Amino acid sequence: MAAFDNAHSRIVAWLKVLLPLAALALLSTLFLVSRRMSPDMDLPYSEVEVQEIARESRLNAPRFSGVTADGAALSVTAVAARPDLARPGDASAEGLAGRLETPDGIVTTLASVSGRLDAGADLVTLQGDVRVETSAGYRMTSERLDAALDRTRLESPGTVSATAPMGRIEAGSMLMTAEGAHYVVVFKDGVKLVYRPRQPDTPDPAPSP
Numbered sequence: 001m002a003a004f005d006n007a008h009s010r011i012v013a014w015l016k017v018l019l020p021l022a023a024l025a026l027l028s029t030l031f032l033v034s035r036r037m038s039p040d041m042d043l044p045y046s047e048v049e050v051q052e053i054a055r056e057s058r059l060n061a062p063r064f065s066g067v068t069a070d071g072a073a074l075s076v077t078a079v080a081a082r083p084d085l086a087r088p089g090d091a092s093a094e095g096l097a098g099r100l101e102t103p104d105g106i107v108t109t110l111a112s113v114s115g116r117l118d119a120g121a122d123l124v125t126l127q128g129d130v131r132v133e134t135s136a137g138y139r140m141t142s143e144r145l146d147a148a149l150d151r152t153r154l155e156s157p158g159t160v161s162a163t164a165p166m167g168r169i170e171a172g173s174m175l176m177t178a179e180g181a182h183y184v185v186v187f188k189d190g191v192k193l194v195y196r197p198r199q200p201d202t203p204d205p206a207p208s209p
Contacts, residue, residue: 058082062093064117064124064149070178071103072152076124078115089119096126098147100154102183107135108154108176110147122150130156137165138185140174152178160187167196 058080065075079095098110113128124147132140132154140162146155154176162169172189 059091062091066149068148068178069151072178073099073101074147074149075099076110076147076149081117091117093117096124098124098126100147100152102152102178104181104183105135106183109133110145110154112145123148134185139163142174152176152183162187166193168194 059082060080061077062081063075063077065073067073076096076098078093078097081091081093084090084092093115094113096110096112096115100108100110102108110126110130110132112126112130115124115126117124126145126147128143130142130145132138132142132145140156140160142156142158142160144156144158146157147153154174156174158173160169160171160174162171162174169187170190170192171187172191174185174187176183176185178184
C-alpha cells in the first residue's frame with residue numbers, strides 16, 4: 001500500500017511540472033500560427049455574410065432530445081433557429097420536426113413550417129401546416145400544436161382534421177396526454193366523425209366439386 005502511495009505521489013508531482021509546460025507549449029504554437037497568417041488571407045465568409053450571422057444569431061440544425069416524466073423519448077429538430085434576445089432561453093425556429101416514442105412503443109411524428117421554443121414553460125409550439133402521424137393509425141393536420149417538453153402532452157387549440165382507424169374526424173381541438181400507463185387522444189369542440197366501417201375479409205370461393 002505504501003508503494004502505491006509513493007507511486008501516486010510521484011505521478012502527481014510530475015504532472016504538476018508537465019501540465020504547465022504543455023500549456024505553455026500550446027500557447028506558443030498558437031502564437032506562431034497566428035503570426036504566420038496573412039492579414040489579407042480570405043475568410044470562408046464574405047463581410048456581408050459575417051454581418052448577417054452576427055445580426056441574426058442564427059443556429060443551423062439545432063436539436064433537443066430527452067425523456068419526459070412519464071418515460072417517453074422526445075426529440076425535436078429544426079432547420080434553423082434564432083434566439084429571442086428579449087427573452088433569454090426562448091427562440092423561433094424554421095422547419096420543425098419531432099418524434100415522440102412512448103414506453104408502450106407508440107411513435108408519434110410531428111412536422112411544421114415554423115415554431116417557437118418557450119424554455120420557461122418547457123413548451124415548443126409548432127405553427128403553419130402542422131402534421132401529426134402516429135403508429136396507431138392517426139394522421140392529423142392543424143395550424144398549431146403545443147408540445148410539452150417535460151411530459152407527454154400534445155394539444156392543438158384550433159381546428160383539427162384527422163383520419164383514424166374508425167374514419168375521418170373534424171374537431172375544434174385535440175389533446176393527447178398520458179393517463180397512467182395509457183396514452184389517450186381526445187377530440188373536442190364540435191366533433192364530426194364520418195364513420196368508415198371495416199370491410200370484412202372476403203372469404204375464398206369454395207372449390208368447385
